[in-house]
Amino acid sequence: MADFFENLKNKIVETQVWKSIFRHGYPDTDTNRALVMFTNVLLHLHPVKVRKSALRIRYTWCLGGLTFFMFILLTITGVFLMFYYVPDTRSAYQNIKDLQYAIYFGNLMRNLHRWGAHAMVFLVWLHMTRVFLTGAYKPPREFNWVVGVLLLVLTLLLSWTGYLLPWDQLALWAVTVGSKMAEASPVIGYSGPFGKEMGMRVDNDIRFMLLGGTVVGQSTLLRFYVLHCVGLPLLATLFLVVHFWRIRKDGFSGPL
Amino acid sequence: MSTEDKKKGKNSEEMSRRRFFNLIGWGGLLASMGGSAVGTYKFMFPTVLYEPPTVFKIGKVTDFGMGVDERLKKERQIWVVRNERGLYVLVSICRHLGCTPNWFPDQQRFRCPCHGSIYDIYGNVRGGPAPRTLWRASVSTDPVDNQVIVNFLSRQDPDPESTANGLIVEEAPREVAPYFIKSA
Numbered sequence: 001m002a003d004f005f006e007n008l009k010n011k012i013v014e015t016q017v018w019k020s021i022f023r024h025g026y027p028d029t030d031t032n033r034a035l036v037m038f039t040n041v042l043l044h045l046h047p048v049k050v051r052k053s054a055l056r057i058r059y060t061w062c063l064g065g066l067t068f069f070m071f072i073l074l075t076i077t078g079v080f081l082m083f084y085y086v087p088d089t090r091s092a093y094q095n096i097k098d099l100q101y102a103i104y105f106g107n108l109m110r111n112l113h114r115w116g117a118h119a120m121v122f123l124v125w126l127h128m129t130r131v132f133l134t135g136a137y138k139p140p141r142e143f144n145w146v147v148g149v150l151l152l153v154l155t156l157l158l159s160w161t162g163y164l165l166p167w168d169q170l171a172l173w174a175v176t177v178g179s180k181m182a183e184a185s186p187v188i189g190y191s192g193p194f195g196k197e198m199g200m201r202v203d204n205d206i207r208f209m210l211l212g213g214t215v216v217g218q219s220t221l222l223r224f225y226v227l228h229c230v231g232l233p234l235l236a237t238l239f240l241v242v243h244f245w246r247i248r249k250d251g252f253s254g255p256l
Numbered sequence: 257m258s259t260e261d262k263k264k265g266k267n268s269e270e271m272s273r274r275r276f277f278n279l280i281g282w283g284g285l286l287a288s289m290g291g292s293a294v295g296t297y298k299f300m301f302p303t304v305l306y307e308p309p310t311v312f313k314i315g316k317v318t319d320f321g322m323g324v325d326e327r328l329k330k331e332r333q334i335w336v337v338r339n340e341r342g343l344y345v346l347v348s349i350c351r352h353l354g355c356t357p358n359w360f361p362d363q364q365r366f367r368c369p370c371h372g373s374i375y376d377i378y379g380n381v382r383g384g385p386a387p388r389t390l391w392r393a394s395v396s397t398d399p400v401d402n403q404v405i406v407n408f409l410s411r412q413d414p415d416p417e418s419t420a421n422g423l424i425v426e427e428a429p430r431e432v433a434p435y436f437i438k439s440a
Binding site for chain 2: 080083084098102103104105106108109
């Protein structure tokens with residue numbers, strides 16, 4: 001039996017197809033180990049050198065990795081939810097109800113998405129706290145701190161736009177209140193400082209642009225849905241790539 | 257095969273502790289992946305449908321005049337056809353590629369605007385690319401209120417005969433229950 005699998009493995013590994021995909025042998029020699037890192041798009045994000053101390057769990061607590069894991073989880077479960085959710089004020093709430101009570105696995109997917117979202121926001125803050133307390137934001141890593149802050153803002157925006165989608169009372173009033181805050185922005189909001197002087201009215205300021213109207217309605221739901229499912233995830237992915245790339249270039253910080 | 261097993265000889269059938277945990281580990285992983293795959297598969301089949309019903313009542317036989325009645329075409333995708341012998345229901349889906357043909361009373365023909373299929377009032381193909389005759393949906397009478405019940409998905413589809421006039425199906429055998437309601 002074991003011989004059979006051994007032979008089968010050798011047959012597969014020696015085909016041109018396999019060799020064209022994996023352009024290195026089994027990573028049991030130093031050359032092949034290096035080649036794995038060089039020729040694999042995911043693994044090449046690993047730093048060239050890692051300090052042993054930087055890999056101690058009690059130093060990073062894996063918080064960045066856990067946050068990224070949540071991002072992946074939310075992407076996958078979010079795609080699942082998109083199969084049944086329609087951003088229409090007449091059907092949105094009913095779709096969520098169906099997911100929760102009728103569709104097989106729907107309840108699991110919806111709850112994973114919601115709890116995962118809460119967990120991601122929580123973990124981003126903890127990760128930021130850890131980076132601050134260990135001084136990992138110091139040169140040469142200052143800009144990665146800035147990218148991280150942008151990622152924090154994107155995470156909160158993703159959370160807020162997703163909040164509206166169930167179209168229940170909680171969602172409606174949360175976005176009503178949130179957009180009221182945007183209305184109070186200086187210069188671009190009509191009730192903020194210098195807003196009226198800049199010619200801002202209730203139907204042309206930043207809140208109007210956010211909601212796609214003067215009240216939270218159908219156009220708001222569609223807008224937030226597109227931002228939540230396409231716009232913000234694309235931006236977040238872009239900045240995540242930059243974030244990881246800089247970690248890869250600078251190496252992990254470690255205890256001094 | 258781990259080196260541990262190789263030392264003992266490849267054919268040793270005894271279950272070492274390492275091998276047992278190996279099996280448990282891989283088994284658990286494969287089981288969870290299999291479960292996820294099954295769940296994903298089942299997720300893709302909705303348990304609630306928001307579609308028009310496929311079995312519906314359309315009123316009494318006497319509510320329809322002789323010839324083709326187009327009133328239900330938009331809402332239910334059917335033509336109700338009545339002749340002196342009785343009533344049958346044609347599904348208004350072209351058998352070529354599923355477009356919706358139109359009824360031209362002056363020509364007594366259904367003509368499909370997309371690729372030019374032509375059908376007569378019985379659903380026989382009189383021209384164009386359609387490979388089969390129009391479907392007839394099964395009909396029955398409700399014993400309580402005498403309304404006609406149409407089952408949109410249960411359809412009559414006999415093999416047509418290729419003639420000089422087109423693809424023709426003999427009419428007499430078509431006009432039987434459950435695809436035909438005889439006029440009393």
